[in-house]
Amino acid sequence: MFGGPQLNYPTVDISLPLHPLLYHLNRKLTPSEVSFYLLTASLRITFFPKLQLKPVLTVSDKILDLPLEKQDLFRVSELFTVKDLFDARVHLGHKKGCRHRLMEPYLYESSLDYDIIDLDKTTEHLRRALNVTAQTAYGGGIILFISRRRQFCHLVENTAEECGEYAHTRYWQGGLFTNAHVQYGPGVRLPDLVVFLSTLNNVFQQHVAVRDAGKMNIPTVGVVDSNCNPSLLTYPVPGNDDSPVAVELYCRLFKTTINRAKDKRKQMDNKHDILLKSIK
Amino acid sequence: MLMSDSSAAVSPQICGTPALRRKNLGAAGPEKFTAEFIQKQVEEFEIGKRHLANMMGEDPENFTQEDIDRSIAYLFPSGLFEKRARPLMKVRLSADLCFPPCEAVQWGPDGRPFHFLFYTGKQYYYSLMHDLYGRVLKVEKHQDQLRAKGLFPTEPKQIALGTSRWLTKEELEARLVEPISSQDYECFIQLLERLVAMPCCSLEQQFVMSHRQQLEAQSMHQVVPPLQKDDAGVDFSTAEGRRKTSRGSVVVRDCGAGRLTVNGQDYLHYFPVLQDREQLMFPLQFCGLLGRFDLDCSVSGGGRSSQAGALRLAISRALLSFLPQSEGEAMRQAGLLTPDPRVRERKKPGQEGARRKFTWKKR
Numbered sequence: 219m220f221g222g223p224q225l226n227y228p229t230v231d232i233s234l235p236l237h238p239l240l241y242h243l244n245r246k247l248t249p250s251e252v253s254f255y256l257l258t259a260s261l262r263i264t265f266f267p268k269l270q271l272k273p274v275l276t277v278s279d280k281i282l283d284l285p286l287e288k289q290d291l292f293r294v295s296e297l298f299t300v301k302d303l304f305d306a307r308v309h310l311g312h313k314k315g316c317r318h319r320l321m322e323p324y325l326y327e328s329s330l331d332y333d334i335i336d337l338d339k340t341t342e343h344l345r346r347a348l349n350v351t352a353q354t355a356y357g358g359g360i361i362l363f364i365s366r367r368r369q370f371c372h373l374v375e376n377t378a379e380e381c382g383e384y385a386h387t388r389y390w391q392g393g394l395f396t397n398a399h400v401q402y403g404p405g406v407r408l409p410d411l412v413v414f415l416s417t418l419n420n421v422f423q424q425h426v427a428v429r430d431a432g433k434m435n436i437p438t439v440g441v442v443d444s445n446c447n448p449s450l451l452t453y454p455v456p457g458n459d460d461s462p463v464a465v466e467l468y469c470r471l472f473k474t475t476i477n478r479a480k481d482k483r484k485q486m487d488n489k490h491d492i493l494l495k496s497i498k
Numbered sequence: 499m500l501m502s503d504s505s506a507a508v509s510p511q512i513c514g515t516p517a518l519r520r521k522n523l524g525a526a527g528p529e530k531f532t533a534e535f536i537q538k539q540v541e542e543f544e545i546g547k548r549h550l551a552n553m554m555g556e557d558p559e560n561f562t563q564e565d566i567d568r569s570i571a572y573l574f575p576s577g578l579f580e581k582r583a584r585p586l587m588k589v590r591l592s593a594d595l596c597f598p599p600c601e602a603v604q605w606g607p608d609g610r611p612f613h614f615l616f617y618t619g620k621q622y623y624y625s626l627m628h629d630l631y632g633r634v635l636k637v638e639k640h641q642d643q644l645r646a647k648g649l650f651p652t653e654p655k656q657i658a659l660g661t662s663r664w665l666t667k668e669e670l671e672a673r674l675v676e677p678i679s680s681q682d683y684e685c686f687i688q689l690l691e692r693l694v695a696m697p698c699c700s701l702e703q704q705f706v707m708s709h710r711q712q713l714e715a716q717s718m719h720q721v722v723p724p725l726q727k728d729d730a731g732v733d734f735s736t737a738e739g740r741r742k743t744s745r746g747s748v749v750v751r752d753c754g755a756g757r758l759t760v761n762g763q764d765y766l767h768y769f770p771v772l773q774d775r776e777q778l779m780f781p782l783q784f785c786g787l788l789g790r791f792d793l794d795c796s797v798s799g800g801g802r803s804s805q806a807g808a809l810r811l812a813i814s815r816a817l818l819s820f821l822p823q824s825e826g827e828a829m830r831q832a833g834l835l836t837p838d839p840r841v842r843e844r845k846k847p848g849q850e851g852a853r854r855k856f857t858w859k860k861r
Contacts (some may be wrong), residue, residue, distance in 0.1 A: 360610060362617055372635065376629050379614045386617050388624055394617065401619060407609030410618065 238270035267437040281486045285353045291473040293480050294348040297471055300337050303344075306467040308393040309335045311444030321444050324456035330473075335442040335456045347453040348392075351411060355383075359410030362386060362471075364427050370465045374415055377469040383475040384409065386427075390419070395430040414440035415468055416459040417451070424450075433446045441468060532603045543589050550587070563588065586855045622674040623682055627689065636759030643697050656699035664690065669711065687830040691762050720830060725819040735819040739763050739811030741838050747809035750816040751792040760809070774806035781814040781834050785825060791817075811837055 285291045301307065311317075311325065311333030326336040354361060361383040365374045369386040378385035386394075391401065398406050412431045417440045419425045428450045431438045440451040442460045448454035458464040547566060552559040554569045566587050574585040583719045604610040604621075614794075615621040615628070643648045665673070667683045693699055694706060723735045731754040740746070758765035758778065769775050782788050793813065814834040829835055843852035850856055854855050 262654070358610075372628065372631050375615070382614075383616050384611065384617050386615070388620075390617050391619050393621065402616075403603070405603075407605065407611075 219273040228363055235430055238453045242271075273327065278325070281355055281483070281490065284486065285349075285356055286396075290345075290349065292349070292352040292475060292482065294352060294475055297348065297474060298341075298344070298467070298485045300341055302467065303337050303340060303457070308340060308464045309337050309468070310458045310461065311335050316445040318445055318447055320447055320449055321442065321456065324442075324448075327442060330364045335444065340455065340457050343453065343455045343473070344457070347455050348471060350439060350453055351413065351477045352470060353477040355381075355476040355485045358483070360384060360407065360410035361411045361413060361476065363413050363415060364425065365415035365465075366390075366425060367416050367459070367465075369462065370415060373465065375471055377473050379477055381473045382480070383476060390426050392426075395427065395434045395436070408434060409436060412449070413472060414438065415443055417446045418459075536602070543587075546587070557633075559639065561843070570593075573840055575705065585850060588757060600651065600653060612660065620676060620678070623678055624688075626674065627686065630686070630689050630693065633705060634696075636687065637693065637696050637698050637701055640701060641696065644698070649699065655700045657694060657699055657703050657706055659694065662707070662712050665709050665711055688768050720818065720835060722818045722826070735816045736819075737812045737815035739808045739813075739837070741807035741811065742800050742841055744797060744803035744804040744808040746795060746797035746805060746812050748796075748809060748812040749794040750817055750820070751794070752790065752820065753792040755792050756789040758793045758795070761797060764793075769802065769806060774802055777792055777803075777806040777810045778813065781817055781829070782820070782834060784829065785817060785821060787817070787820075807838060808859070810834070 220379050278332045309326070311321075311328075314331045314333065315326075317325075317333055319374050321333075323340050324335055326334045328334060351361065363378045363383065363385040365371065365387050366389075374387050375385045394401055395408060398408055412427060414425065416430065417425055417428055422445070424447055428438060428440070437452040438450070439453045440446075440448070440455065441457050442448040442451065442454045443457070446459075448456070457462055457468075507726060520524075523802065525656055535641055548558040550566060550569055553562040553573075554565075556565065570587050576584040580582055604613065604616055605723055611617070613621045613625065615624045618624050619631055641650070647829060664687055667678060667680065668684060670686070671678050690706065697748055709824070723737045725733055726737050728734055728751075736747065736749050738745070738747045760768040765775060769778070778793075779788070782791065795809050795812070799805075800808070811834075814829055818829070818835075821829075848856075
């Protein structure tokens with residue numbers, strides 16, 4: 219649609235109004251997708267009338283859509299290389315006995331029963347995750363870092379504080395997302411993105427927040443080790459979540475992307491303010 | 499960001515039913531107030547104050563809170579006994595009533611919370627734990643640096659903790675303005691103990707002492723009777739004591755004779771029983787001043803044993819003015835200066851005495 223990556227299958231280059239459901243899409247639509255979109259238009263208008271409102275493109279909308287128009291606006295792919303991931307021991311997984319069935323596509327091989335995660339897949343997933351984080355931060359969204367590992371609790375909280383976002387590395391009370399109006403007070407705003415530095419809790423079960431974020435339609439980014447379940451996460455990142463080096467790398471990457479995105483946003487706002495002032 | 503409709507939705511709802519949109523007002527906690535709301539209320543109060551001043555025919559500029567109270571009491575006379583139920587026109591921004599600090603809304607106009615640990619639920623407690631752990635790590639890093647340079651102290655300077663105690667759970671709750679469970683409090687104290695147990699903990703002395711309460715020495719509460727001089731130049735002091743229903747007072751003179759007069763009689767006549775005389779002598783024997791003082795006692799009420807006890811307390815108190823503070827502390831620890839709180843317990847109906855029940859008959 220707006221200059222995405224080169225694709226092998228036939229695509230249609232028509233300009234459709236930006237649909238909220240397609241904001242996460244950064245590629246062109248195939249003809250079947252376009253026909254499906256047009257055919258279901260009547261159904262969508264009947265059942266979800268509010269979603270059909272064509273967004274009025276104001277200046278702030280143009281600022282918000284900038285990352286969707288340009289490929290890798292925040293230069294996230296420059297932040298790390300495969301060698302960096304290897305040096306940070308991101309490829310090391312758990313033993314064969316701990317392996318989760320759904321993690322098998324992300325594993326490269328297992329030597330001496332120790333699983334090794336495919337770093338090419340990790341780079342692709344990590345770039346996508348960092349892009350999403352950057353776009354959320356650019357749009358002024360709330361990002362919540364979750365990790366229940368006691369070793370990295372202090373590190374994660376420091377990371378969140380330094381990039382001006384939020385962290386939760388403590389005991390998860392039952393209804394923090396699902397019962398938010400009672401827990402926090404009426405009119406609270408829930409996070410727009412949840413980043414898991416480790417998806418497991420202290421008893422090696424999946425963290426409750428993964429399921430609760432899914433229930434509340436909050437997109438999730440999560441570092442999944444070979445013993446984790448990646449199915450409920452929107453943007454899983456296969457990688458090691460046990461080594462301090464690896465977790466420090468992730469924290470550094472997320473902090474840099476968020477800071478970059480916020481600086482870019484401030485820059486764009488200032489530019490538009492200057493433009494408006496010069497017009498007046 | 500995904501919303502085309504930006505009015506008061508918690509999360510991006512793809513589809514919704516009226517049941518979801520209905521807010522469960524009963525389940526929400528106490529109402530929270532934004533800073534703008536409080537500001538607006540304060541402005542309205544100022545305008546109302548000026549109106550009231552005009553109504554009363556007084557100067558709006560110099561209308562104080564006392565004038566407001568007086569005017570309201572005049573315009574709305576109330577016969578209610580409870581002062582807090584009467585009509586009131588006041589703005590109280592402290593933790594007293596109207597807008598206590600914990601009820602203020604925790605997020606800004608764009609919905610972003612102010613505190614980075616807001617989503618944990620207990621932001622102040624966890625931020626305190628985070629801060630404390632950061633300090634523990636700092637001290638460890640400092641210790642490692644000293645060890646690397648070879649300057650690790652063999653006799654490290656410890657923080658003086660003798661005269662203070664840790665804050666109680668209630669005091670901590672009052673400080674953090676949010677409730678804490680007992681497990682949370684124990685974790686907090688454990689982490690503090692861990693910090694204090696480290697060799698180089700003197701780096702964080704100020705932080706540790708800010709979480710400790712100084713213990714007041716009990717001896718500082720003791721009131722020492724003043725040492726007076728009579729016409730003959732002899733030092734004397736007066737004190738009173740009581741036990742059960744007896745009230746006694748004693749004048750201790752520094753003569754050096756060792757005479758004892760009780761109610762005008764010699765003590766041997768007044769207290770024929772040895773036990774009572776021992777009670778009188780015990781304070782002097784404890785301080786080793788048996789033959790030094792002249793005692794002039796007067797006592798009334800109670801029986802012989804309680805009169806002796808009352809006089810014992812009076813003598814100990816009077817002796818305080820002749821002794822240094824350390825000896826006085828020794829007397830306090832011996833229990834000589836503590837008034838005996840035991841009094842006769844009343845008889846209850848349905849029982850024969852205070853505790854004795856009537857004889858229980860099986861049939």
